[in-house]
Structures are given as C-alpha cells and as structure tokens.
Amino acid sequence: MAPRHRTDLLAGAALVVLWSSGFIGAALGTSAAAADTLLVWRYLAAATVLGALMAARRPHLPRGALARQGGLALLTQVGYLGGVVSGVGLGVPAGTASLVAALQPLAVATAAGPLLGERTSRRQAVGLVAGLAGVALVVSGDLRLGTAPWWVYLLPLAGMASLSAGTLLARRVAPRESLLDALTLQTFAAAACFSVETLVAGRFTPPADATFWWAVAWTVVLSSFGGYGSYLLVLRRGGANRVSTLLYLTPPTTMLWAFWMFGDRPGALAFAGVAVCAAGVYAVLAPARRGRRRQEPQQPALPAGSRPATASTATERGEIACKA
Secondary structure (H helix, E strand, C coil): CCHHHHHHHHHHHHHHHHHHHHHHHHHHHHCCCCHHHHHHHHHHHHHHHHHHHHHHHHCCCCHHHHHHHHHHHHHHHHHHHHHHHHHCCCCCCCCHHHHHHHCCHHHHHHHHHHHHHCCCHHHHHHHHHHHCCCCCHHHHHHHCCCCHHHHHHHHHHHHHHHHHHHHHHHHHCCCCHHHHHHHHHHHHHHHHHHHHHHHHHHCCCCCCCCHHHHHHHHHHHHHHHHHHHHHHHHHHHHHHHHHHHHHCCCHHHHHHHHHHHHHCCCCHHHHHHHHHHHHHHHHHCCCCCCCCCCCCCCCCCCCCCCCCCCCHHHHHHHHHHHCC
C-alpha cells in the first residue's frame, strides 16, 4: 500500500471516529448545562491550548489569515454547531436532526461540480443516495416530528447548509495557512462568537459539576483537536466530496459510541443501516475500475505510394502503444 494511500485511509478513519465523538460529548455536557454553555467553554479551553502553542511557535501568518479562517469558522463551526445544537435544544428530535445533517454530502456533491470541478459519476450519485438511506435506517428509532414549532426545524437545515458552504469555500479558497494555524485561528473565532452569544443570553457561567468539565475535556481533545483537525486534513488532501461522504459513517459510529458509553441498544434496522451506509460510501469513494484491455489505436491510412510497415516496425509501434 502506497504511503499516501495509507495516510488517506488513516485520516478518513480518524475523521469518522473523532467527529462522532462530538455527539457523545454533547450528550454528556448538556445533562449538566445548556448546549451553548458547553460550546463556549469547549472553545475557550481549546483556544487557550492552541494559543499557547502558537505563542511558542511564533508562525508567520499570511496577510488576511485571521479574516479568512474566521469566515470559515463562522460557517463550519459556529453556523453548523449553532444550528444543529440549537435545534435539538428547542425540541427537534436528535434522530431527525441527524437525518437533516446527513443531507450535507448530497448538497456538497451537487455544488462541487460547477464550483470546484469535482464531478459526480452515476455510481457515486447512487452511493450518495444509498448513504442517506442508510443514515435514515440508523436513526429510524428516533425519527419523529416532535412538538417544536415548524421554524425550529429550519435550524438543523441551516446548520447543514452552513457546513456545506464552508466545506466548498475552504476547498475553493485553498488557504495557505498550515493545518495547525488554520485550526487555531478558527477556534479563536468560534470562541469569540460563542462568548458573545452566551454573555448576551446569560448562559456564560459554567456549572460546578464534574460531569460538565469532563464533557468539556472530551470535546476539546476528541472533537475540536481530533474531529475538526482531521476534517481539515481530509478536506485538503481528498477534496470536498470525500470529506462530506465520510460523514455518512458518523451516525453508525455514534451508535456504537452510545452503546459503549451509555448502554443504548440499537434496533435491528440500525444494523441494516450500517451496512447500507458502508456500501454507499464505498460506491462513492472506491476508485473507478479500468478495463483489462485498452482499445488498440487505429493505424492511420497510408498515403498513396507509401511503403507498408514491416514486421519489425509494427512490433516497435506495438511496444510504444503499450508503454503509452
């Protein structure tokens, strides 16, 4: 296995496992405080660690780096987490919110062609639809309308659209900042936004609860450093379609996290959904198969009076065609 291919596989696996950890951290933290309280202290703690590293490294940042990464953070972190978490907090069932968020790979694939030149083949389109169907099966036990007002359901949809736009924009802009610098600047921006929001809402003060701080540590290490770090890595190496498609595997992985952490037993349809998700992701990301034999190039017609090729000349042409 080539080193680059091995690195891509490891980065993709890390993205799936660590991105999924955020849902478990949210379940832990929101049992002791409001969702935005957990988010603000998660980002303040992460910004403290990353800021200390940046001060020690003293990197030379390109002009406009803070504005560029701050704008991306508003889309991929503040907009996405704010929309999904706020929707769930206002009454959208978690399974329904997960299914809405799972529309993101389809949205990215639709826009990636005209915006980025990342075309989607027929096989990949079928895989994307299959992945969405698999997610629906995984979360089927928690799919319901709930009692929230209709407009609340627009919040997860807005969060999904925000992450999709940020993914496409980051790929198109191709920032020159290093991976660590990009993560640091985005974390600073998100921490500032959530600080302002929670101060205005009166939910900035953290509770004196060990469970809350355990959830903060969980989301900082696994979700912020691991989840968003691997997201940026896969996006830069593999493109918008790849990073979005891998997110189809996060609901099945979250299901396994929940079983391990909380003892939540999945239903029979959920296991079928895992298989459908995996098949869909494979259909999208597997390399296209090449035919065993290449079509032999047609020999051009000889001009009148030309000498036909000898056997040795034809053999040389055949060797050249095989090497081409």
